[in-house]
Amino acid sequence: MTAAAPIPDSTLAREARSQADEPQSLVMRFSGDEPLMMDCGTALAPWQLAYQTYGTLDAQRSNAVLVCHALTGDQHAANVHPVTGKPGWWSSFVGPGRPIDTERFFVICANVIGGCMGSTGPASTNPATGAPWGLDFPLVTIRDMVRAQAMLVEKLGIDDLFCVVGGSMGGMQVLEWAALYPQRVFAAMPIAASARHSAQNIAFHEVGRQAVMADPDWRGGRYLEEGARPRKGLAVARMGAHVTYLSESALHRKFGRRLQERDAPTFSFDADFQIESYLRYQGITFVERFDANSYLYVTRAMDYFDVADAHGGKLADAFRGTRTRFCVMSFTSDWLFPTEESRAVVRALNAAGASVSFVEIESDKGHDAFLLDEPDMFAAAKGFVDGAAAARGIPG
Amino acid sequence: MTAHLPPPNPPPPHLPPPLGPADTAARPRKDHLLLAGMVAPGARVLDVGCGDGSLLALLRDRNGVDGRGIEIARDNVAACLAKGLSVIQGDADTDLADYPDDAFDYVVLSQTIQATRHPREVLEHMLRIGNRAIVSFPNFGHWRVRVDIGLRGRMPVNETMPYTWFDTPNIHFCTIRDFVGLCELVGARMEKAWALDGRGEPVRLPLPWWAWNLLGEQGVFLLSRT
Numbered sequence: 001m002t003a004a005a006p007i008p009d010s011t012l013a014r015e016a017r018s019q020a021d022e023p024q025s026l027v028m029r030f031s032g033d034e035p036l037m038m039d040c041g042t043a044l045a046p047w048q049l050a051y052q053t054y055g056t057l058d059a060q061r062s063n064a065v066l067v068c069h070a071l072t073g074d075q076h077a078a079n080v081h082p083v084t085g086k087p088g089w090w091s092s093f094v095g096p097g098r099p100i101d102t103e104r105f106f107v108i109c110a111n112v113i114g115g116c117m118g119s120t121g122p123a124s125t126n127p128a129t130g131a132p133w134g135l136d137f138p139l140v141t142i143r144d145m146v147r148a149q150a151m152l153v154e155k156l157g158i159d160d161l162f163c164v165v166g167g168s169m170g171g172m173q174v175l176e177w178a179a180l181y182p183q184r185v186f187a188a189m190p191i192a193a194s195a196r197h198s199a200q201n202i203a204f205h206e207v208g209r210q211a212v213m214a215d216p217d218w219r220g221g222r223y224l225e226e227g228a229r230p231r232k233g234l235a236v237a238r239m240g241a242h243v244t245y246l247s248e249s250a251l252h253r254k255f256g257r258r259l260q261e262r263d264a265p266t267f268s269f270d271a272d273f274q275i276e277s278y279l280r281y282q283g284i285t286f287v288e289r290f291d292a293n294s295y296l297y298v299t300r301a302m303d304y305f306d307v308a309d310a311h312g313g314k315l316a317d318a319f320r321g322t323r324t325r326f327c328v329m330s331f332t333s334d335w336l337f338p339t340e341e342s343r344a345v346v347r348a349l350n351a352a353g354a355s356v357s358f359v360e361i362e363s364d365k366g367h368d369a370f371l372l373d374e375p376d377m378f379a380a381a382k383g384f385v386d387g388a389a390a391a392r393g394i395p396g
Numbered sequence: 397m398t399a400h401l402p403p404p405n406p407p408p409p410h411l412p413p414p415l416g417p418a419d420t421a422a423r424p425r426k427d428h429l430l431l432a433g434m435v436a437p438g439a440r441v442l443d444v445g446c447g448d449g450s451l452l453a454l455l456r457d458r459n460g461v462d463g464r465g466i467e468i469a470r471d472n473v474a475a476c477l478a479k480g481l482s483v484i485q486g487d488a489d490t491d492l493a494d495y496p497d498d499a500f501d502y503v504v505l506s507q508t509i510q511a512t513r514h515p516r517e518v519l520e521h522m523l524r525i526g527n528r529a530i531v532s533f534p535n536f537g538h539w540r541v542r543v544d545i546g547l548r549g550r551m552p553v554n555e556t557m558p559y560t561w562f563d564t565p566n567i568h569f570c571t572i573r574d575f576v577g578l579c580e581l582v583g584a585r586m587e588k589a590w591a592l593d594g595r596g597e598p599v600r601l602p603l604p605w606w607a608w609n610l611l612g613e614q615g616v617f618l619l620s621r622t
Contacts, residue, residue: 325482346484347494355464358484359473376470380477387480 009229012288016083016116017224020132020291021125023050023111023118024082025075028152036113036148039304042138046127049152050118051075051110054094055102057158063394064158065100066149067109068166068173070371071241071298072290074117077109078102083289092373099381100165104394108156112173113148114140114298116291123224123291135221140297142169142305146176150184160184162392163385167191167370168337169298172305175345178326179307179318187388189381191329192370194341195315195348196306201336204244205299208237212292221293234292235283242282247333247366251275308348315348322349325391326356327384329370329377336367357384424454426596427614431506431530434588434618435459439501442466442526444488444518445508449476456481464500466491489513492521500526507614509533509575510566520582523621529584532616535591537571537609555594556613572608572615579619588618 009017028049030036035045052075057064067077067090074081078088078095094100094107111119114137122137129136153161164177164185171193178188197205212218215233219226243251255275259265262272271277311317326349330342339360349356361376363369370377389396424432428451435441438460443452446465449472455461465483467473476483484491488505489512503526505518510533512518522529534556535541544552551561559566570578572591579586590598591612599611608615 327477346486350484350494350499351496353496353499355462355482356484357473357477357482358486359470359477360485362470376474380474383474383476383478383480387477390480 007229007231010288012083013229016289017123017291019050019083019117020121020123021118023075025050025052025111025118027051027118028155030151030155034151036144036151038138038144038147039141040139044113044120044138047113047120047148048118048124049110049113049120049148050115051108051152052077052079053109054078054107055105057106057156058394061158062162062392063105063389064153064156064161065105065107065163065165066153066161066177067094067100067107068145068149068164068170068177069109069112070166070168070170071302072238072286072295073170074115075109075111075119076117078107084285089371092371093378093381099378099385100163101385104389104396105162108153110149110152112140112145112298112301114145114294114301116294119148121291122221122293122297132224134224134293137293137297139304140301142172142176142301143180145301146173146180149173149177150181153184160186162394163187163189163388165189165191165381166193168193168367169302171337172197172302175307175318176305178322178324179310182319182322182324185324186392187325187327187385189327189329189384190342190345191377191381192331192334192337192342192367193345194337195308195318195345197302197304198341202303204241204336205303208241209296209299211236211240212296215292218292223292229287230292231284231287234287234290234295235280237295238286238290239279239283242279244336245366245368247335247364249333249364250366253364254278315344316351319349319352319354322352322354324354325384325388326354327381328356328358329380330358330360331363331365331367331369331374331377332360333364334367334369424450427506427532427592427616428454430590430592430596430598430616431504431532432458434530435461435502438462440464440499441502441504442495442500443504443506444492444522445505445511446472446476446481446483447506448472449479449481449483451504451506452476452481452483453479488518492518492525495521495525497524498527502526502528502530504530506530506532507534510569512568515568515570516578516582519578519584519619523582523584523619527620528587529619530617531575531619532592532614533570533575534566535572535609535612535615536569537573538613539610540613542610572612573605575615575617576605579617583622584619585622586617587620590616592616 035043111117116123126133171190174190212233215230217228218230260277308315330339452463503522591608592614
């Protein structure tokens with residue numbers, strides 16, 4: 001059996017691919033003598049972070065907010081995405097008059113190290129070979145992502161951040177920031193996150209990775225050089241993961257058992273049900289914009305995440321003596337990062353004597369709720385941010 | 397064993413200054429002002445069952461207090477966050493166990509003990525977490541309650557106890573004298589105690605305890621570990 005000839009990339013996919021080295025955003029380049037010291041032991045250099053900023057840094061450099069993105073997010077938090085043409089992934093939360101008000105704060109959002117939208121990652125060109133890094137790229141951790149962001153923030157001339165905020169994997173970065181650089185974080189808002197990735201979540205990630213690697217077009221990770229793309233594998237990974245971002249009741253409300261543009265089942269494996277059609281669409285569109293190896297690396301980073309690890313397994317010790325104000329949020333229907341995970345963070349922060357607020361937002365939209373229009377989340381976030389800004393002396 | 401109250405106190409020592417023109421719109425509750433008068437400036441305070449955060453905001457604005465709260469109702473927590481307060485959505489019956497010993501100067505339980513499932517454990521945690529505990533509660537021994545039950549044969553429904561029996565969150569009502577008994581049981585020292593009348597003012601007359609238990613609509617206690 002011979003492998004089928006690779007399907008040529010769509011314009012969109014070529015566009016996405018071109019972002020890896022030369023993104024349509026700001027880029028901070030770190031030279032050979034500014035290596036990123038990674039947890040795996042590698043000193044990565046040269047390297048770069050793609051980022052966006054919104055708003056204006058004040059004279060005291062006191063109003064900087066770092067937004068951390070989730071697994072498949074990127075630096076385009078509040079601007080139209082240059083590849084997909086869609087609004088920024090958190091434009092409901094970050095913008096003029098939004099909870100993270102860009103008329104008041106200087107907002108930075110960077111693509112994570114290991115990502116594929118212009119920060120150095122497996123899709124970037126390895127300067128030593130001139131070919132894409134692929135699996136030669138060193139394994140990334142959440143702490144590496146945070147170290148990289150800290151170097152970016154420093155290069156932007158900002159000593160300490162007013163606030164670090166993010167959901168899901170973004171929330172993991174928020175917690176790591178607070179643990180690693182407590183002096184540099186005035187306020188921290190981890191949303192729908194946890195201090196360690198659960199066995200169930202590692203399991204889902206492993207299923208996704210195996211789907212990618214089972215695709216013959218993955219080519220042992222060297223698909224970019226061989227002109228192939230593991231479309232099927234990555235799409236299946238995305239379909240599976242997407243289900244975990246929703247909730248049973250949201251799926252039922254949105255799709256039920258309704259059929260897709262037909263009156264009766266076709267007695268085939270066609271996408272009879274609306275939910276099937278929806279998931280297939282989610283898979284296909286994701287493949288266009290996201291690099292498969294990047295998906296492997298970033299999911300792995302989440303799996304390795306456990307803030308307490310570096311503190312003898314005691315989470316409270318990660319935050320001992322902190323002066324950061326925390327606001328932890330979870331969602332009632334989120335079963336991927338359930339409220340109990342947030343409560344564990346809150347308990348540890350209490351035990352460490354930290355200033356912490358916690359609210360569980362009522363929503364049936366599952367884990368994805370943090371990306372959606374959730375008025376209760378916005379109100380709580382705005383209250384927390386405004387209170388912290390007043391304490392820091394940032395004018396309203 | 398006879399439960400007895402300490403002698404009635406003079407008005408609390410450091411009552412906050414009078415209201416400025418700016419905050420006359422939201423005039424603080426009288427019992428909140430009384431509690432604020434008990435808390436030393438700059439103290440660390442945990443308000444258990446902090447509601448919409450009005451007491452914590454008062455303590456912050458007038459006493460310069462570093463306050464924290466626990467509140468069970470989601471909308472109240474959101475209201476607290478909007479006031480810039482540090483408040484956790486949680487349950488006094490389960491979540492106090494998470495706090496380390498001596499984490500606060502004062503732990504306040506304002507009009508909440510009657511709604512807890514385990515008042516004794518809650519009080520013990522408060523005395524463990526804080527150097528002092530401040531507890532205020534509606535007095536089920538007030539004469540109007542006794543009239544309602546004793547003469548009318550009905551459970552009381554009034555301003556301090558606004559719920560009907562079938563939808564009340566208040567499952568552990570007690571009298572001032574009952575509460576004194578609990579303090580003795582858990583070994584709490586009663587540093588100060590007040591009975592508040594219907595207007596929220598301390599009953600100033602030097603009366604014996606049974607009269608407090610009859611005339612006080614609320615009991616307010618400042619406790620410490622023995």
